[in-house]
Amino acid sequence: MKVSVLGGGHGCFAAAIDMLEKGHDVTWWRRDTAACARLRELGELNVKDWRGKRRVPVGEARGAIRLADDLGRAVREARLIVIPLPSTTHESLASQLAPHLADDQVVFLPPGTFGSYVFAKAMADAGNRARVAFAETGTLPYLVRRHGENDVVISAYATRLPTGVFPANAAQWAFPVLKEGYPSVEPIEDALSGALMNAGPVIHPPLIMMNAGPLEHFEAWDIHNEGTQPSIRRVTNALDAERMAVREALGYGAPHFPLADHYASEGDEWMYGRGAHGKLTDSGDWREYIDLKAHRYMLEDTRLGLSFIVSVGRWAGVPTPVAQGLLSIASAVSGRDLYSEGRTLENLGLASLSREAMRDLLARGLA
Numbered sequence: 319m320k321v322s323v324l325g326g327g328h329g330c331f332a333a334a335i336d337m338l339e340k341g342h343d344v345t346w347w348r349r350d351t352a353a354c355a356r357l358r359e360l361g362e363l364n365v366k367d368w369r370g371k372r373r374v375p376v377g378e379a380r381g382a383i384r385l386a387d388d389l390g391r392a393v394r395e396a397r398l399i400v401i402p403l404p405s406t407t408h409e410s411l412a413s414q415l416a417p418h419l420a421d422d423q424v425v426f427l428p429p430g431t432f433g434s435y436v437f438a439k440a441m442a443d444a445g446n447r448a449r450v451a452f453a454e455t456g457t458l459p460y461l462v463r464r465h466g467e468n469d470v471v472i473s474a475y476a477t478r479l480p481t482g483v484f485p486a487n488a489a490q491w492a493f494p495v496l497k498e499g500y501p502s503v504e505p506i507e508d509a510l511s512g513a514l515m516n517a518g519p520v521i522h523p524p525l526i527m528m529n530a531g532p533l534e535h536f537e538a539w540d541i542h543n544e545g546t547q548p549s550i551r552r553v554t555n556a557l558d559a560e561r562m563a564v565r566e567a568l569g570y571g572a573p574h575f576p577l578a579d580h581y582a583s584e585g586d587e588w589m590y591g592r593g594a595h596g597k598l599t600d601s602g603d604w605r606e607y608i609d610l611k612a613h614r615y616m617l618e619d620t621r622l623g624l625s626f627i628v629s630v631g632r633w634a635g636v637p638t639p640v641a642q643g644l645l646s647i648a649s650a651v652s653g654r655d656l657y658s659e660g661r662t663l664e665n666l667g668l669a670s671l672s673r674e675a676m677r678d679l680l681a682r683g684l685a
Contacts, residue, residue: 319343319498322396324389324411326350329428331470332460334383335365335374335402337499345384347392354385360468369474376468391419397647398499402458403663404618405431420635421449426481430454431623431661432513442684451492455481456515456575457589459500474590479503480575482512485683491619508680511570513632517589520561520577521625522615524553526543526608528615530651533608540605551581553640558569559636561627567634575646611652620648625660633663 319342323334334346344412348354359361363374363383375382378424386392393399401411408427419425419441427433434452439452450605461474464641479502483489488509496503505510525541528550539545554577562574579588610616624645649656663669670677 319398319495320345321499322347322393322399322529324392324399325407326353327402327403327460329458329460331363331464332462333400333402334338335363336460336475336678338381338383340372340499341540342398342499345392346390346395347382347386351387353484354387355376358678360604361417364469365477366470389414391417393423394420396423397495400424400426400499402428402460404614405429405433405622406618408433408436409440410508412437413444416441416444416446419448419450423448423490424451424453424492426499427452428459428479429453429516429518430459430509431470431516431519431618431626432510434482434509435666436661438484438684439579439666447685448489451488451495451498451511452484453481453492454484454509455503456512456514457480458519459502461590463627468629471524474587475502476500477502477584478575478587478589479513479516480506480573480589482509482510482515484680485685486681487683498506507570510568510630510676510680511565513626514561514565514568514570515575516623516626517575517580518615518619519559519627519641520554521580521618523624523648524557526610526620527644527647527651528553529611533610537609538605540574543605546581553593553644557640557644560631560636560641564627564631564634564636564638567636567672568630568681579622586658591612616648616652619639621644621654621656621659622661625647625662626659627656629660629662629664629669633669650664 321337321342321344323330323346332355334344338344357376361377365372374511425437432449433456433491460472461478464470478499480505481617483492493505502665529541558577565574581585624641628641628645645656
């Protein structure tokens with residue numbers, strides 16, 4: 319299958335490698351043309367994961383990851399377009415990609431923060447009426463960090479990816495494409511259900527807000543290791559309970575993939591499988607400096623992801639006091655009104671929809 323990977327983040331490196339090693343024909347587009355040229359010059363990626371170390375070719379030769387400078391050329395004839403980027407990139411990339419999408423393509427946003435609607439709306443605004451499915455899931459398919467220009471360490475691969483499709487009536491033809499790329503994909507009701515599986519807004523805001531002191535004091539601090547203490551876990555559990563209450567109020571069924579399973583070594587398997595937290599901390603790759611005003615945990619998971627949970631809770635009539643409290647504290651820390659800047663139903667123009675109208679939109683799309 320022809321697969322396009324868009325973006326230059328950690329997850330994009332892993333996705334390009336993963337898709338190639340699964341036997342797909344991979345084209346990789348990056349906005350940074352200088353970085354793209356440097357990768358061509360290097361000619362390979364050095365990969366380390368549970369299977370060991372190996373080299374993955376980059377270039378025009380058969381069996382290599384092909385690099386494309388032109389976005390239109392990169393996605394031409396692709397059945398699956400993977401965009402494992404922070405949701406902060408969605409608006410600009412969606413408008414750039416919209417004119418190039420064609421019939422029967424599937425755009426995968428892992429995770430999405432309801433980015434499926436953002437991309438679909440951009441496509442409609444561009445006047446593109448092609449039959450395209452937009453899918454999103456609850457996490458990046460990889461725990462991955464890049465070291466240097468072309469060294470990539472993948473600590474874990476997702477084993478379960480609960481995924482919703484926009485519009486939901488495209489699920490029948492979209493999921494076979496998704497599963498060919500990611501066999502761990504599990505179909506769920508729709509794209510809003512997929513957005514409310516997003517783990518980032520649950521795990522990261524408590525960890526950065528409740529570790530603000532050490533994050534600003536030490537040169538590097540692992541919020542997932544010494545930063546994850548019982549009091550913080552209790553806040554995370556309360557926040558996750560609000561997310562699940564919103565899901566239940568909207569009629570979405572279990573499993574809700576509670577974050578508590580991420581920390582458990584036994585019991586239900588979470589998105590990265592059992593013992594995922596141990597894999598993450600053992601790698602040492604998350605001992606880092608986090609700027610509380612600029613890091614994606616603040617600008618993506620809190621500003622966009624947490625505001626989305628709060629806004630959907632308001633729309634559904636479900637109180638989210640922990641989410642709202644963390645969002646208010648984060649606004650004070652960052653010096654910005656994160657809710658007003660957020661990916662809310664108000665800002666998406668959807669807050670006035672009735673439940674019936676929302677169900678119709680999720681099912682049929684913008685056509």
